[in-house]
Amino acid sequence: MQKGKLSYRKAIYNALDHVMERDEKVVFMGEDITEYGGAFGVSSDLCRKHPGRVIATPISEGGFTGAAVGLSMTGYRVIIEIMFMDFITLAADQIINHAANVHYMYGGQVKCPLVIRTPAGGYRGYGPSHSKSMENFFMSVPGLKIVAPSTALDAYGCLVSAVYDNNPVLFVEHKLLYNIEEDAYPKRLEAIPLGKARVARAGADVTVVSHSYGVQLSMEAAKELEKEGVDVELIDIRTLKPLDMAAIEASVKKTGRLVYVEEGDTFGGIGSEVVSGIVERCLPYLDGRVLRVGKPEVPIPASMVAERFILPDTGRIKEAVKKSLSWK
Amino acid sequence: MKAQADEFDIFSTMGDLAGKVEEGQGFDILEMYKTALTIRLFEEKVDWLFARGKLGGTTHLCIGQEAVAVGVMEALRPDDYIVSTHRGHGHLIARGAEITKIFSELLGKREGYCKGRGGTQHLSVMPLNFLGTNGITGGGLPIATGAGLSIKLSGEDRVAVCFFGEGASNQGTFHESLNMASAWDLPVVYVCENNMYAMSTRFTKVSRFDDVALRAAAFGIPSVIVDGMDVVKVAENARTMVHKVREGTGPVLIEAKTYRFCGHSKSDARVYRSREQESEWKDKDPLVKMEATLLEKISHGELEHVRRSVKSMIEDSYTEAERGADPDIKDAMEGVYAEREALIS
Ligand SMILES: Cc1ncc(C[n+]2csc(CCOP(=O)(O)OP(=O)(O)O)c2C)c(N)n1
Numbered sequence: 001m002q003k004g005k006l007s008y009r010k011a012i013y014n015a016l017d018h019v020m021e022r023d024e025k026v027v028f029m030g031e032d033i034t035e036y037g038g039a040f041g042v043s044s045d046l047c048r049k050h051p052g053r054v055i056a057t058p059i060s061e062g063g064f065t066g067a068a069v070g071l072s073m074t075g076y077r078v079i080i081e082i083m084f085m086d087f088i089t090l091a092a093d094q095i096i097n098h099a100a101n102v103h104y105m106y107g108g109q110v111k112c113p114l115v116i117r118t119p120a121g122g123y124r125g126y127g128p129s130h131s132k133s134m135e136n137f138f139m140s141v142p143g144l145k146i147v148a149p150s151t152a153l154d155a156y157g158c159l160v161s162a163v164y165d166n167n168p169v170l171f172v173e174h175k176l177l178y179n180i181e182e183d184a185y186p187k188r189l190e191a192i193p194l195g196k197a198r199v200a201r202a203g204a205d206v207t208v209v210s211h212s213y214g215v216q217l218s219m220e221a222a223k224e225l226e227k228e229g230v231d232v233e234l235i236d237i238r239t240l241k242p243l244d245m246a247a248i249e250a251s252v253k254k255t256g257r258l259v260y261v262e263e264g265d266t267f268g269g270i271g272s273e274v275v276s277g278i279v280e281r282c283l284p285y286l287d288g289r290v291l292r293v294g295k296p297e298v299p300i301p302a303s304m305v306a307e308r309f310i311l312p313d314t315g316r317i318k319e320a321v322k323k324s325l326s327w328k
Numbered sequence: 329m330k331a332q333a334d335e336f337d338i339f340s341t342m343g344d345l346a347g348k349v350e351e352g353q354g355f356d357i358l359e360m361y362k363t364a365l366t367i368r369l370f371e372e373k374v375d376w377l378f379a380r381g382k383l384g385g386t387t388h389l390c391i392g393q394e395a396v397a398v399g400v401m402e403a404l405r406p407d408d409y410i411v412s413t414h415r416g417h418g419h420l421i422a423r424g425a426e427i428t429k430i431f432s433e434l435l436g437k438r439e440g441y442c443k444g445r446g447g448t449q450h451l452s453v454m455p456l457n458f459l460g461t462n463g464i465t466g467g468g469l470p471i472a473t474g475a476g477l478s479i480k481l482s483g484e485d486r487v488a489v490c491f492f493g494e495g496a497s498n499q500g501t502f503h504e505s506l507n508m509a510s511a512w513d514l515p516v517v518y519v520c521e522n523n524m525y526a527m528s529t530r531f532t533k534v535s536r537f538d539d540v541a542l543r544a545a546a547f548g549i550p551s552v553i554v555d556g557m558d559v560v561k562v563a564e565n566a567r568t569m570v571h572k573v574r575e576g577t578g579p580v581l582i583e584a585k586t587y588r589f590c591g592h593s594k595s596d597a598r599v600y601r602s603r604e605q606e607s608e609w610k611d612k613d614p615l616v617k618m619e620a621t622l623l624e625k626i627s628h629g630e631l632e633h634v635r636r637s638v639k640s641m642i643e644d645s646y647t648e649a650e651r652g653a654d655p656d657i658k659d660a661m662e663g664v665y666a667e668r669e670a671l672i673s
Contacts, residue, residue, distance in 0.1 A: 027481065052481070058511065063470045063504025070474020070488075073459055074409065076481070097464050098471065103666045106452040106460060107442035111666040142664050166666035 005181035011152035012042050012117070012173065014189060015159035016079065020050045026163060027071060029055045029064055030081030030117075039083045040119055040178055065091035068114055069099050077113045077163055084130045085120035085172065099168040100143035111166040115159070120148075121174040121213055121263055122311050127302030133212070133264035133295075135172050135240055139273060145194060146240040148172040150215035152182045154238055157192030165194060174213040174263075194239045197247035203233035206288075206321050207251040209274055210261040211237050214312065218261050221317035230321060240270055245277045252278055256287030257324045261317055266294035289327060291320040355402060358626070360559050361618040362634060363401075364394040367418040368615055369642045370427060371590075374417070374434065377646075378594045383434055387448050390418040392557075392589035395614035396521050397422040399562025400489060400582070403570040409457045409479070409488040411472035414449045415521075415588075416461030419491055425453050427642060431649035438659065439652040445660075465526070466499030468492065469518075473505040476514035476579070487573045489517045495526020497540045506579070510547040513578035517570055518544070520583045521556065527592045528600040544581040556584030557612040560621075587612075 006014075020026045032039055034047040034056040047054035057064040061082060068078040082088050088095070099112045122131035135146055145167055149155040155173070162169040200215055201222055210218045215236045222232035233251050237244060252258050258278055260271030271292035278290065293312045301307055371389040378387060390397065397418035404410070412419040420430055425441070433440030434448055441453050449463035459475060462468040472490030479486045496502055497520060509516045520540045524531055532538055544551035550572070554565045562584055569580045587609035591598050598606075622631060 055477075058504070058507055060500075060504035060508065062501055063473070063508055066467070066470020066501060066505070067474035067477055067508060070411075070459070070471035070476075071478045071481075072474075073471070074475050074478040076478055093464060093467060094470065098467060101450070102452075102460070104663050105442060105446045105450045106454070107440070107445055108663045108666075109442065109452055109454040110459075113666075145665075161668075165668045167668070 004185055005183065006152045006185050007179055007181045008152045008155050008173070009040070009042055009178040011156040011189075012159055013044055013046070015156045015163075016043070016046055017049060018189075019077070019160060019163045020046065020053060023077065025075060026077045026079070027053045027055065028079045028081070029057050029068055031057055031059055031083050033081055038081060040175065042178070043081070061087050061090035062094055065094040065116070066098065069094055069102070069112060072099075072112045072114045073102060073110050079115040079117060079163060082116060082118040085118040085134050086129050086132050088116070088118055088134060091116070095138075095144065095168065095170070096141050100141045103167065104143055112168050113163070113166045114168040115162045115171050116168065117159075117171045117173060119173045119175050119178075121176060122300050122307055123176055125302055125304040125307060128299040131300040131307070133172070133262070135170070135211075136262075136264045136269045138170055139241060139270065143167060144241065145169040146172065147194060147238065148174075148212040148240055149238055150177065150200075150210075150212055150236050152180065153186060153189070154192060154198070154236070156189045158194060158238060160191040161194050164191070169194070172212060176213050177216070180216065192238070195242040195244055196239065197235050197237045197244035199233065199247075199251070200236040201232060201234040203231040203255070205231040205255055206257040206259060206324050207233050207235060207248065207255045208259045208261060208317070208321060209235045209237055209248055211240060211270065212263065214261040214263055217312060217314055218317055221314040221321065224314065225318055225321055230325070232321060243273070243277075245274075245281070248274060248278065249281050253282055253285045256285055258286070258290045259293065259317070259320045259324050260291075261293045261312060263311060264295060265297060266292045267297055269294050288324045291324050293317050293320045355560060355563055357560070357618060357621055358634075360398050360402065360563070361615070361622055362638060363422050364398045364559065364615055364618060365635065365638045366427070366642070367394045367397065367421045369639055370421060370430070371417060373642050373646060375590065384436065385447055386593045387434070388415040388593050389590045390415050390588065392609065392613070393521055393523060393586045394418055395559035395562050396519070396556045396584040396586055399559045400519055400566045402563040403566035404489065405486070407457060407486050409459055409472070409475040409486065411459045411468040411475065411488065411490045412461045413468060413491050413493060413496070414461060414463055414465070415493070416451065416491070417448070420451065420453065420458065420461070423453070423456050423458050425456060425458065427645040428648050431646050432652050435649055435652070436654070437649060437652035438655050439649070443659065444655050466492065466496040466501040469496065469499070469501045469505040472518075473509050473514060473516055476509060476516035477512065479515050480512065485574050485576075487515045487517055487570055489519060491519050491521060493526060494520055494522040494524070494531045494540050495529065497543060498534060502543075506544065506547040506549055506581070509579040510549050513576070515573045515576070516579040517566075517573055518549075518579060518581040520581065521586055522583055523586050523588045525588075525592070525601065530600065539583060541581055541583040549579050549581050551581035551583060553583045553585065556586030557614045557617065559614055559618060
């Protein structure tokens, strides 16, 4: 058992190390992931521990994602790292038209066990091409799963499950989460099944649902709201696809209120899907305005002042939660 | 070990390796002819079916290009991987896919190789290591490159063959793939079927040069340009190149100069090329050339017998495929996700 605290970054590293240790057929590819250790330091010394299976690629997102598809179709389990989520646009064809399709369109003859790991998110002044949260872009891709954990334990557990899933999985990390830590190093790291939400905080008044860094922000907001007498139930959906609507439904039936928090665009966002799902399933239980907190329709500016103005913060979450208490 | 420039002159790609290596190795022209003829008659049947509205979607026929598929497959082993294109019926047939099951797939029947879900442009046959035709121009290039990486990581002496059109060589994936394959010495045989036109776009209007092979030089990849209308030349060159790749010297590129006798897809008035040009190329019909060679050994009667038996096989296969079952709704919703492995921790 290791001493000290477990960071989100270290948890991902541990998961990668574990699956590579355990299975010779796991390969990890991406830009600058060998000696350099990865743009966000996740891969660290993995290349020395697993020589030959940690492959530094040229700057060819479409090319190496396609190569990963070919590898996974021929018997390997492949993890790729897309340095910033914004760059996933260059690999979109291989993810959407190939990886996600092959199992179905080839009539079940072939599987594509591929994990696409990528750091998303802003608040760091990187500007429009290095800050986006784009998980909503991929919600309508049949055959693709999407995971966006918010804690170190979930990052570990979901990543192990993602590698052992026989489908392509988009694994969204968040730059601001890499340094968060679990209070104590867990006794045992466990795989967490994909598709299961987690109640991050039990509460009675309002259901707040979120994923990735939004869960951290929502937790802070919930703690502040508690002092104001509002008891928030916070659900971390962890896996966006398949989405655990049953967990959200159960909570909303209890609280009668719903707020979705995400960093990506509100318009066409994950919240849009969750809210429609809830309206379809339990409209009569609703007891206040259903609201979404997210990014307005604007590129993310480089100015950190402007960026903070645009991206969700605890203030906006608190405001939405309070509004959701009534129909006004 | 990287391929050495003195073995294959990588900066002047022109040339023909036929006869340079493995001289005297004969080919069974009759077998190759039967395969080429099967492709031709299959494609003509597909054309006929489209004209009568029996097939949905579209189709890309390879009539005129048969010698490339047949010649390249001749050089391969059953365990080699193949990645094909939207114009892939010839590759499938030359690889040994069953005619009935290809028809079933085109007809969207349950008995098709992909249960009717893939159709002409998304057709894989995994037992033949045929990783699929591909609806995205240039989409197969990185996948074949990944299959090459897979072979290399597993330490095997298989090769991955990647068919693509000259049009696809203008996609980023072409350049990215060739670069990765050469940087990592991957066992990939890139086979460009240069039929001069990508839909209506003549290659020379969108490229400074006629030859795709020149681009291989930029990546230090040895290449050869072959007469794609001559099945023996294609086969000999392919054998030589595949042999090199199997030895572990990294990727190669074969550019076969060829011509599609038909339009790009089911509706194409061919306004972008002249009838004179078409007839010049039709004079080089690869099947006619094979027939001429065969007639030195067999009689007209025997040749006619071959033609009739291939023709009736195609007809019988189609009849059988047509009798197959349509998918039911339940089936159409199944298999979006593969079953996952037992969870490990
Ligand atoms: C990404 C993409 N762009 C465009 C098309 C439409 N399209 C289908 S085939 C084709 C021409 C391809 O030319 P080439 O690669 O030379 O192959 P050929 O058709 O000559 O066999 C085009 C433009 C497509 N299928 N995919």
